[in-house]
Amino acid sequence: MQLHYIEKIRQTNPLIHNITNIVVANYVANGLLALGASPIMADAVEEMEELAKLSSALVLNIGTLDSVKVASMLIAGKAANQQGIPVVLDPVGVGATTYRKQVVAELLQQVKFSAIRGNAGEMAQLAGIDWQAKGVDAGSGAEDVALIAQMVAQRYQCIAAVSGATDYISDGQQVAKITNGTAMFPKITGSGCLLGAVLGAFLAVDQQNPFQAVTQACISYAVAGEIAAKALQPNQYGHFYLGLLDSLAQLDDQKVAEYAQVEVIGG
Numbered sequence: 606m607q608l609h610y611i612e613k614i615r616q617t618n619p620l621i622h623n624i625t626n627i628v629v630a631n632y633v634a635n636g637l638l639a640l641g642a643s644p645i646m647a648d649a650v651e652e653m654e655e656l657a658k659l660s661s662a663l664v665l666n667i668g669t670l671d672s673v674k675v676a677s678m679l680i681a682g683k684a685a686n687q688q689g690i691p692v693v694l695d696p697v698g699v700g701a702t703t704y705r706k707q708v709v710a711e712l713l714q715q716v717k718f719s720a721i722r723g724n725a726g727e728m729a730q731l732a733g734i735d736w737q738a739k740g741v742d743a744g745s746g747a748e749d750v751a752l753i754a755q756m757v758a759q760r761y762q763c764i765a766a767v768s769g770a771t772d773y774i775s776d777g778q779q780v781a782k783i784t785n786g787t788a789m790f791p792k793i794t795g796s797g798c799l800l801g802a803v804l805g806a807f808l809a810v811d812q813q814n815p816f817q818a819v820t821q822a823c824i825s826y827a828v829a830g831e832i833a834a835k836a837l838q839p840n841q842y843g844h845f846y847l848g849l850l851d852s853l854a855q856l857d858d859q860k861v862a863e864y865a866q867v868e869v870i871g872g
C-alpha cells in the first residue's frame with residue numbers, strides 16, 4: 606500500500622502551532638517549511654485561543670520551560686482540544702528536575718494529547734520505569750523499549766513514539782519498530798524536537814489513523830536523515846544539520862516506501 610502523507614502535507618500546507626524551546630525554534634520552523642507544512646512559533650497567552658482556531662495541529666515542547674510559557678501551553682492545549690485539532694507533547698528532559706515532572710503531570714492531566722514523543726529516558730520517566738537519563742539525552746536502562754512505548758500509550762491513551770537508534774511507536778496494543786536513521790542524528794541538537802513537530806504535520810493530514818500517521822512520520826523523518834548522511838563523512842555534523850533540511854525538502858512518499866525498514870508487532 607502506497608501512503609501519501611508527504612503529498613498531502615504539501616497540498617494542504619497545514620499550519621502547525623509550536624510552543625517550543627529557544628534552542629531549536631528556528632530549526633524546527635525551517636524543518637516544517639522544508640517538509641511542506643507552515644510553522645508558527647507563538648507563546649503569548651493572549652493569542653492562544655485565536656491560534657487554535659487557525660491551526661491544524663499544536664506541538665508543546667518543554668525544553669526551555671518557564672512559568673509564563675507553561676501557562677500558555679495549558680491554555681493552548683485546552684483550546685486545541687476544544688477545536689478538535691491534534692496535540693503533540695515533547696517532554697524534553699522530563700526526568701531531569703522536579704519542576705519538569707510537575708509541569709508534564711499537569712499538562713497530561715489537563716490536555717488530551719494525540720501523541721507523546723520522547724527519547725527512551727523521557728518516555729521511561731512517563732511510564733514510571735527506572736532509567737538513568739542524562740539531562741535532555743536518552744541515557745540507558747534495562748527495560749524493553751517496546752514495552753515503554755506500550756505503557757505510555759496505555760497510561761495516557763495516546764500514540765507513544767520512543768525515538769532512538771530504533772524507534773518504537775505504540776497505540777497501546779500494536780508496536781511499530783523502525784530501524785531507519787543515522788548515528789548522526791544525536792550529534793545535532795533539535796533533531797528530536799523537529800521530529801515532534803513533524804508528528805504534528807502528519808497527524809494534521811490524517812486525524813483518523815493516528816498510529817499510522819505517527820509511524821509514517823517517524824519512518825519518513827529517519828529516512829530523510831539516512832539519505833542526508835549518505836552524502837557525508839561520518840563527523841560532518843554541521844553539514845548534517847543543514848543536509849537534513851535539504852533532504853526533508855527532497856523527500857517524497859515513494860522514496861519513504863523504498864527505504865522503510867519497519868516491522869509491526871501485536872495488535
Ligand SMILES: Nc1ncnc2c1ncn2[C@@H]1O[C@H](COP(=O)(O)OP(=O)(O)OP(=O)(O)O)[C@@H](O)[C@H]1O
Binds near residue numbers: 791
Ligand atoms: N543511533 C541512532 N541511529 C539511527 N537513528 C537515530 C539514532 N539516534 C537517534 N536516531 C534518530 O534521531 C531522531 C531523533 O531522535 P532522538 O532520540 O535522538 O531525539 P532526542 O533525544 O529527543 O533529540 P533532541 O532532544 O536533541 O531534540 C529520530 O528520528 C531517531 O530515529
Ligand SMILES: Cc1ncsc1CCO
Binds near residue numbers: 628669697794795
Ligand atoms: C540542549 C537543550 N536544552 C534544553 S532544550 C534542548 C534542545 C534539545 O532537546
Ligand SMILES: [Mg+2]
Binds near residue numbers: 697698724741797798
Ligand atoms: Mg528531545
